[in-house]
Amino acid sequence: MKYVLLFVDTEQFANELQAMGPAERERAYERVNQWFADNAGRIRGGSKLQEADTATTVRLDGGEPVITDGPFVEGKEVVSGYVEIDVADLDEALRMVEAWPGCPVVEIRPLAPAGP
Amino acid sequence: MPGCRNPPAGAGGPVTEPSHAELARVVREHAGRLAASLVPLIGDFATAEDLVQDAVVSALQRWPTEGIPRRPDAWLFTVARRRGVDALRRNSNYRSKLEQLQWLIHRDPDSEPDDRLRLVFTCCHPALPRSAQIALTLRVVCGLTTAQIARAFLVPESTVAQRITRAKRKITEAGIPYRVPGGDELDARLSEVLAVIYLLLNEGYLATAERSAARDLVDDAEWLATLLHRLMPADPxxxxxxxxxxxxRARGTARFDPAGGxxxxxxxxxxxxxxxxxxxxxxxxxxxxxxxxxxxxxxxxxxxxxxAEAERWEDTDWEQIVLLYDMLLHLAPSPVARLNRAVALRYAAGPRAAMSELDALADALDRYHLYHAVRADVLRELARPDEARAADLRALDLTANPAQQALLRERLSWT
Structure with missing residues (x-):
């Protein structure tokens, strides 16, 4: 089954990362790289996203498209990246996510089957 | 119900007119087994479960008048298969699987592998909300109908139906597996299952006389716990x-007076x-x-x-109980367990010791009626009747349970 893992940052997490010294931050990135290496066989693609303040949202439900600055939900939790994975079932996805060493929230969303 | 006008062939004739408890027992014993064998066969949890539920509803309509068939498992299976072949016209794959299928009659049910453990773990998967875990477990593993679940929990039938539909959709679309979790996962997953059974016990145990449908939940809880213990005998x-x-249960009949108090x-x-x-x-x-x-x-x-082992109230080993609460709080800290420890402490060490524990819990349990009821008791023992009365009134304010309200009112009328 294919899923997308949506990585979610919180304000607190961003602050903690900011407060780290260079060596400590290096170790944090190292743990994340290790996770990607451990799961390389399951990961089909994905990317880190630019900061949420670079987002542009377009609303099309009001006649004319309305363009606004910022993400579609304003909040303390923002999507900061995603990967697509291919695993046997939700339990395998859960095992991956439970070992994730980065941001504090991850949403697991199954991909809809292709076709009509 | 559709698809079951005639008795299925080979299921045997009726025996006697069954009682409510007998019906519940037979359905419980067979519905889950049928579901457990149909899920891997059809390869789709939701479809298999629908077929079983249909068969259970038919059984509950027909068995009360026709009697329980000699082979309830074969009867349920035949209805489920017939209904399946009927309903799955569009999916030729399921249909042909079902058409070829014969119910294997086992001489000794204990010798066949019991697949219901997988069923239990799927129903209690942590990716499902607790309310759905409970409804699914009752329906799929215990063979309760949606209407019976709704009656037990005093919620509209449509609410239960929605919960189950949504949960089944999630099982399929989010890829919740049909398996017994292994290794490291098992403990955490088992505690989900135990929590569901424990909730059924509480819901049934706390139910008052007016809610007899909920009291049956204790039967389901005991049955599920027995099943789990049999399938996982090494788990303490x-x-x-x-x-x-x-x-x-052993003390159940003594908990209510003849008027239901x-x-x-x-x-x-x-x-x-x-x-x-x-x-x-x-x-x-x-x-x-x-x-x-x-x-x-x-x-x-x-x-x-x-x-339970104390012959009389005076024989209760309160020191031992306090000790056990200490261990419990160490493993699973909770304000309610601390409240119960304070009650034991009152008898083991006196009301003053209990009171200082209660004071420490004031913030955490202010909205819990039993906290105030216990506090009233201890205040009375400390000769502080006005505060005791206020605490009882607060407790009365906070509970909706008629049996507990009656008890509190009676106590207020003495003081």
Whole structure:
């Protein structure tokens, strides 16, 4: 089954990362790289996203498209990246996510089957 | 119900007109087994479950007048298959699988592999909300109908139906597996299952006389715990939960007076307790304890066993109970367990010791009626009647349970 893992940052997490010294931050990135290496066989693609303040949202439900600055939900939790994975079932996805060493929230969303 | 006008061939003739309990027992024994064998066969949890539910609804309509067939498993299977072939016209793959299918009649049900454990773990998967875990487990594993679940929980039938539909959709679309979790996962997953059974016990145990449908949930809880203990005999917490349920049941009849009023432990007629059942549950608990893996359910059962083994209220070993609460709080800290410890402390060390514990819980339990009821009791013992009365009134304010309200009103009328 294919899923997308949506990585979610919180304000607190961003602050903690900011407060780290260079060596400590290096170790944090190292743990994340290790996770990607451990799961390389399951990961089909994905990317880190630019900061949420670079987002542009377009609303099309009001006649004319309305363009606004910022993400579609304003909040303390923002999507900061995603990967697509291919695993046997939700339990395998859960095992991956439970070992994730980065941001504090991850949403697991199954991909809809292709076709009509 | 559709698709079942005639008795399925080979299912045997009726025996006698069955009672409500007999019907529930037979359905419980067979519906889950049927679901467990249909899910891997059809390869789709939701479809298999629909077929079983249909068969159960048919059985509950027909068995009361026609009697329970000699082979209830074959009867349910035949209805489910016929209904499946009918309903799955569009999916030729399922249809041909079902058409070829024969029910294997086992001479000895104990010799066949029991697949219901997978069913239980799927229904109680942590990716499902608790309310859905409960509804699914009751329907899929215990063979309850949506209407029966709705009656037991006093919620509209459509609410239960929605919960189940949504949960089944999630199982399929989010890829929740049909498997017994292995290794590291097992403990966490098992505690989800135990939590569901424990909630059924509480819901049934706390139900008042007016809610007899909820009281049946204790039967379901005991049955599920028995199943789990049989399928996972090495797990001490599964055994502990089963012992806990049996210890409660052994004293069940003494908890209510003839008018349906609640009788406190202190005033119960202990000659009505089932001593044989208590001794058996205690043996089960002792065997579990020998594995040296204590857990919250074993400890709660041990506390209840201390009460159950006392011949008279005065014989209660309060020091031992306080000790067990200390262990319980160490493993699973909770304000309610601390409140119960304070009650034991009152008898083991006196009201002053209990009061200082209660004061420490004031913030955490301010909205909990039993906190105020216990506090009222201790205040009365400390000769502070005005505060006691205020605490009782606060407790009365906070509970919706008629049996508990009656008890509190009675106490207020004495003071």
């Amino acid at each position: 917490e599964a055994a502990g939960l089963l012992a806990l349920i049996r210890l409660h 609640l009788v406190l432990l202190q005033h119960q007629d202990r000659s009505r307790w089932d001593r044989t059942e208590i001794a058996e549950a205690t043996r089960l608990l002792t065997r579990a304890a020998m594995r040296h893996r204590p857990g919250p359910y074993q400890l709660q059962a041990a506390i209840v066993a201390c009460h």
